[in-house]
Amino acid sequence: MQQRKRTKKNPLWIIGAAGAFLLTQGKLLFSLLKFGKFGGLFISMLVSIWAYAIVFPWTFAIGFVLLILVHEFGHVFAARQKGLPVTAPLFIPFLGALINLKRHPRDAATEAYVAIGGPMLGTVGALVVFGIAVYVDHPMWYSLAMTGFLINLFNLLPIHPLDGGRIVTAVSRWLWLVGLIGGLVLIIYNFNVILLLIWAMFAYDLYKKYVVRRKLGADKxxxxxxxxxxxxxxxxxxxxxxxxxxxxxxxxxxxxxxxxxxxxxxxxxxxxxxxxxxxxxxxxxxxxxxxxxxxxxxxxxxxxxxxxxxxxxxxxNDRYYEVPTAARWKYGIAYFGLAGFLFGMMALVRRVGEL
Structure with missing residues (x-):
């Protein structure tokens, strides 16, 4: 079979345009770094870009950090919709980023709403990158799109503190057991240090919550x-x-x-x-x-x-986990539907990128 001929466009023009904008707005950027509440966000982003650029091309590093940022802002927007005060995202090189809720959600449904906001908006961000990849027809953009879908799919694992572990709180806590066993299987067949650390913290938290606390009483x-x-x-x-x-x-x-x-x-x-x-x-x-x-x-x-x-x-409060049946179905459909969509998009990116 004869391969179709590609007319590749320069993939750097979009990132170059963004860089030019930042350079023209240098004074504004430095004022934000000095006085704005998002100063920590910008500094941690720059540090993360520098760290990832040691391993990957700098264009990919910038795109990777921006995809994580879109994911985190999904949590921020969802938290604000529920009236929960939240900090700006903070990046940790090679571990991703995090936000901090200044007040704990009042029920599992609210926790799930805030948690699913990240992979929802993050998936939209990855779709935008995939659209750019199809337009410029360059391997770097296809790799970035694949990474974006993978980031959000990874976060849907039903393991605390990943988003999936918080979403399934409103579906069924038995899915934590699925995450515990499934996470261990993933570690055995595809060893990953970060996943091992997350899984170990999750396993220890379940041990304290359902074993130690029942033996010794309250967690002081x-x-x-x-x-x-x-x-x-x-x-x-x-x-x-x-x-x-x-x-x-x-x-x-x-x-x-x-x-x-x-x-x-x-x-x-x-x-x-x-x-x-x-x-x-x-x-x-x-x-x-x-x-x-x-x-x-x-x-x-x-x-x-x-x-x-x-x-x-x-x-x-046991009432924290009392979620109406309709809400359980809603979050369950959204959770498994999003996971399936991400699987499908990863297969599509792999297929289109190899044509």
Missing amino acids: RALAASFLVPAQPLIEQGYIIPGQEHKRELDFVTYSDLEGQQFVRVMWEGLNFQGTIPLTQQALIRRAHVTRLDRIQKEDGLHLMIHCQVDYDPFE
Whole structure:
């Protein structure tokens, strides 16, 4: 069979145009790096591009990082739609990127919605790259499209902390067992260090959640916070400032706002001090106490840095996993449908790219 003749276009013009735009907007970029809340995002992106460029061509490295960025912004958009505060993505070379939810979802359906937003938008990004690949007809773009589909398919593995492990929370937690066994099979037949680390963390988390906790009871945790208070007024009132190693129990009250965010307000009556500590999840507070005091001299006088710790037990609400049957079907169809679509697109890219 005679192969069709390709008229290849220069694949660098799109990336070159993006680079030219960044150069013309250099002042804006540096202002973002210095003052914007996305400074960490840009710096971590540049570091990741540099790291990937050691292994791959720099054009592929840029495209790879941008595909990951699109995936992560899918999570950001989904979280904001659900009213969850979220940080900007942070890239970790050779491990991908992550976002941090400042408040834990209130139910499994919300967690699944935020989780599936990443591979959904990431798949759209990979489709755009595939369209460019067909247009410019160059192997680099086909490789990038294949990588984009593979990234999103990999994230659909039903293993925490991957997206798939969070999505199936709203479908059936029994799929975690499928992920545990399937992940081990993948490691045995196609060894991958990153997958091994993720699988090991997942297995250990399941062990703690369903074995250790049932034997020993609640999973005890602690959260630390520090508060700076002026000490000069206390000295003027004749109050004796405690030493650095001073430790004491603190009075506290805990409450939640209308959105379900829990707070702990700690109080030290002798210092006329109150401080509020937000929790990342619902919890049962065991105690609040001072772990250390630091004396800090400033221009306006002596200050105390009060280091506090809140000891708590996570509140495991079984209602968290109560998802309406219709929602379970919706997420199940979306999950398996997206996985099947990604498999199909990978086969299509392989076929078209080899024509």
